[in-house]
Amino acid sequence: MRHDHLISAKQLSRDDIETVLDRAAAIADDPPTREAVLGLLFFEPSTRTKMSFDASMKRLGGSTVDMGSVETSSVKKGETLADTVRVVEGYADALVLRHPSEGAAKMASEFVDVPLINAGDGAGQHPTQTLLDLYTIRENAGLDDLTVGIMGDLKYGRTVHSLADALTNFAARQHFISPESLRLPRSVRYDLHEAGAQVREHEDLEAILPDLDVLYVTRIQRERFPDENEYREVAGQYRIDGDTLAAAPDDLVVMHPLPRVDEIAPGVDATDRAKYFEQAHNGVPVRMALLDLLLENAGDGGESA
Amino acid sequence: MSDEQELRVSKIRDGTVIDHVPGGQALKVLSILGIDGSGGETVSVAMNVPSDELGRKDIVKVEGRELSQAEVDVVSLIAPAATINIVREYDVVEKNRVVRPDRVTGVLTCPNANCITAGSEPVESAFDVLEDGVRCAYCDTILREGIAEHI
Numbered sequence: 384m385r386h387d388h389l390i391s392a393k394q395l396s397r398d399d400i401e402t403v404l405d406r407a408a409a410i411a412d413d414p415p416t417r418e419a420v421l422g423l424l425f426f427e428p429s430t431r432t433k434m435s436f437d438a439s440m441k442r443l444g445g446s447t448v449d450m451g452s453v454e455t456s457s458v459k460k461g462e463t464l465a466d467t468v469r470v471v472e473g474y475a476d477a478l479v480l481r482h483p484s485e486g487a488a489k490m491a492s493e494f495v496d497v498p499l500i501n502a503g504d505g506a507g508q509h510p511t512q513t514l515l516d517l518y519t520i521r522e523n524a525g526l527d528d529l530t531v532g533i534m535g536d537l538k539y540g541r542t543v544h545s546l547a548d549a550l551t552n553f554a555a556r557q558h559f560i561s562p563e564s565l566r567l568p569r570s571v572r573y574d575l576h577e578a579g580a581q582v583r584e585h586e587d588l589e590a591i592l593p594d595l596d597v598l599y600v601t602r603i604q605r606e607r608f609p610d611e612n613e614y615r616e617v618a619g620q621y622r623i624d625g626d627t628l629a630a631a632p633d634d635l636v637v638m639h640p641l642p643r644v645d646e647i648a649p650g651v652d653a654t655d656r657a658k659y660f661e662q663a664h665n666g667v668p669v670r671m672a673l674l675d676l677l678l679e680n681a682g683d684g685g686e687s688a
Numbered sequence: 689m690s691d692e693q694e695l696r697v698s699k700i701r702d703g704t705v706i707d708h709v710p711g712g713q714a715l716k717v718l719s720i721l722g723i724d725g726s727g728g729e730t731v732s733v734a735m736n737v738p739s740d741e742l743g744r745k746d747i748v749k750v751e752g753r754e755l756s757q758a759e760v761d762v763v764s765l766i767a768p769a770a771t772i773n774i775v776r777e778y779d780v781v782e783k784n785r786v787v788r789p790d791r792v793t794g795v796l797t798c799p800n801a802n803c804i805t806a807g808s809e810p811v812e813s814a815f816d817v818l819e820d821g822v823r824c825a826y827c828d829t830i831l832r833e834g835i836a837e838h839i
Contacts, residue, residue, distance in 0.1 A: 463808060464809055465809050465810050482804075483802070484804040484806075484807065484827075485800060485802055485803050485804065485827035485828070485829075486824065486827035486828075487804045489804075489826050490804045493811070504827075505827075506802070507828065569830050573830055574828075
């Protein structure tokens with residue numbers, strides 16, 4: 384891995400991504416050993432991302448130190464993020480950071496010498512989710528000649544921003560399906576345009592569904608709408624069930640970064656199209672591979688077996 | 689600059705004259721340059737002077753201080769047509785146009801209230817300069833219109 388930190392999916396080339404995915408694919412057969420300590424700094428609630436980083440470091444033979452919740456930490460006393468990461472850097476060989484402000488990981492990385500991984504910065508980026516998303520897509524649909532539909536909250540969805548950026552490396556055709564008020568932010572549209580991506584935006588799924596290889600569904604959050612009625616009306620239009628999928632290709636891959644509320648009806652879970660639990664499980668081998676590569680590059684934390 | 693306009697503020701002996709600033713933007717230019725009077729420089733400002741090229745233009749004169757090209761390049765964000773004249777002994781010894789820099793630090797504030805640079809972190813704002821705007825180097829927010837309001 385040629386990077387010191389993983390801050391944004393934009394920094395990843397096709398080669399970088401394939402290096403991580405290839406190592407992830409080989410990890411079950413030939414698990415490397417990294418007796419390193421990973422610092423977990425989650426300034427926002429997280430279940431799966433935090434647990435999967437914890438599990439990944441431990442499966443590599445290392446251990447983790449956890450800042451705990453913001454409520455019980457020195458952040459509550461008004462410490463800056465810059466100070467917190469400089470302190471915790473002394474306890475750990477690498478850091479994982481989730482923070483409610485956009486740009487937090489980028490700034491934090493400027494204050495530390497150990498590898499820092501962005502596990503979500505506000506409505507910004509979530510690049511490790513993207514790596515496991517791409518791993519899941521590669522396993523189920525391949526990454527070449529791909530048509531992907533990304534639906535839901537595209538404005539605030541950091542998993543969406545990272546995935547869209549990364550897919551430009553694979554010349555994927557990208558369709559974005561959302562209400563007008565939650566369309567992709569200007570900065571992401573700018574990047575996709577600069578990358579020469581093939582992008583279309585839609586307000587409903589129906590017309591484009593038969594063309595898709597992958598449908599990536601995200602949650603529309605209640606707090607994005609001024610009132611309950613508007614939320615219910617809009618969210619209801621971006622929900623999928625067996626009826627919705629009747630028009631979809633048989634080999635459509637349905638994904639979701641989870642947690643879901645009711646964007647995907649439980650009836651879809653048992654179908655061959657549902658890959659979101661497999662996707663969540665892929666978080667461990669992919670994060671193991673990423674930690675292994677970043678620690679290898681940093682030149683400490685034990686030798687790879 | 690015609691003689692008539694020149695007379696509105698007197699010639700300076702040594703220093704920097706920033707000409708062809710869009711009308712009404714002179715105080716923003718001073719703000720970008722960090723000149724607020726506390727440094728003791730003699731500063732003259734002419735605002736909304738008739739101009740063939742710009743219709744109305746502003747002129748800023750800073751005495752006793754030669755501004756470097758890097759310092760004044762930031763001015764290009766709000767005054768792309770500005771010219772910088774370095775004056776010594778009443779003569780213009782150097783005349784340059786402003787050049788758009790690749791990045792500006794510590795000058796603009798990010799329009800995204802949720803950007804990490806908007807809080808109390810010990811970090812200067814940084815913006816990459818695009819063809820038609822600027823972009824926060826931390827949160828990626830693009831700012832096109834109203835750049836002057838974020839100084």
